[in-house]
Amino acid sequence: MKPKFTVAGRIAKPLSEVFEAVVAPGVLSEYFTTGGAAGRLETGSVVTWDFHDFPGAFPVHVVEVVQDRHILLRWDGEADAVLPDVEGRNRTLVTLAFEALDDGRTLVQISEEGWSDTPEGLKASYGNCEGWTGMLAAMKAWLEHGVKLREGFYK
Numbered sequence: 001m002k003p004k005f006t007v008a009g010r011i012a013k014p015l016s017e018v019f020e021a022v023v024a025p026g027v028l029s030e031y032f033t034t035g036g037a038a039g040r041l042e043t044g045s046v047v048t049w050d051f052h053d054f055p056g057a058f059p060v061h062v063v064e065v066v067q068d069r070h071i072l073l074r075w076d077g078e079a080d081a082v083l084p085d086v087e088g089r090n091r092t093l094v095t096l097a098f099e100a101l102d103d104g105r106t107l108v109q110i111s112e113e114g115w116s117d118t119p120e121g122l123k124a125s126y127g128n129c130e131g132w133t134g135m136l137a138a139m140k141a142w143l144e145h146g147v148k149l150r151e152g153f154y155k
Contacts, residue, residue: 002083003125004113009136011108013143015100018108019068021143022096031142032135034150041065041073053154061091071096081124083116092128108136 011018021027025037025047035050035057043065050057063072074091076082082090092114099107110132115121134150141149 002113002117003115003122004111005125005129006109006111007129007133007136008107008109009140010101010105011140011143012105014104015068015098015106018106018139018143019098021139022071023065031138031148031150041071053150063093068098068100070098077115077124078120080118081115081120083114083121085114094132108139110136 013021021031023041025033025040028037028049033049034052035055037047037049038057039045039047041047041060041062043062045062047060047062048057049060058075061074063074065071071094073094073096074085074089075094077090077092079090082092085091085093092112095109095111097109097111099109101107112125112128112132115125134153138149141147
């Protein structure tokens with residue numbers, strides 16, 4: 001079975017604010033991309049994300065953005081861990097889904113797939129699962145309380 005995961009969290013902010021916190025590079029850089037994000041997430045664009053704690057900006061290929069609904073991304077992975085996509089490139093597929101809840105909060109679900117069924121693929125999927133879980137926690141801390149949760153967390 002090929003590795004795949006979904007993580008989820010509820011943010012006590014309106015849907016449009018939570019969605020904007022992911023697509024807007026300035027906001028994303030406050031809580032997640034500690035080295036900065038360059039470029040707004042828009043269908044067909046390629047932006048870069050950088051992390052001070054994991055140096056080196058890397059490209060994020062934006063497959064599709066549907067306002068306040070979902071974002072589909074692809075990014076590169078190691079050839080021995082990630083299966084080739086439809087273009088023959090070793091990229092995983094990330095789906096960020098947003099849903100307004102009746103109590104005013106927003107449910108964010110993040111899924112990622114595309115790893116090979118190998119020890120390298122499993123290890124890479126676990127690492128990304130940890131990263132996305134951390135992203136959701138950092139988003140919640142920033143949007144709800146103004147706390148930069150990643151600051152000093154990794155190094």
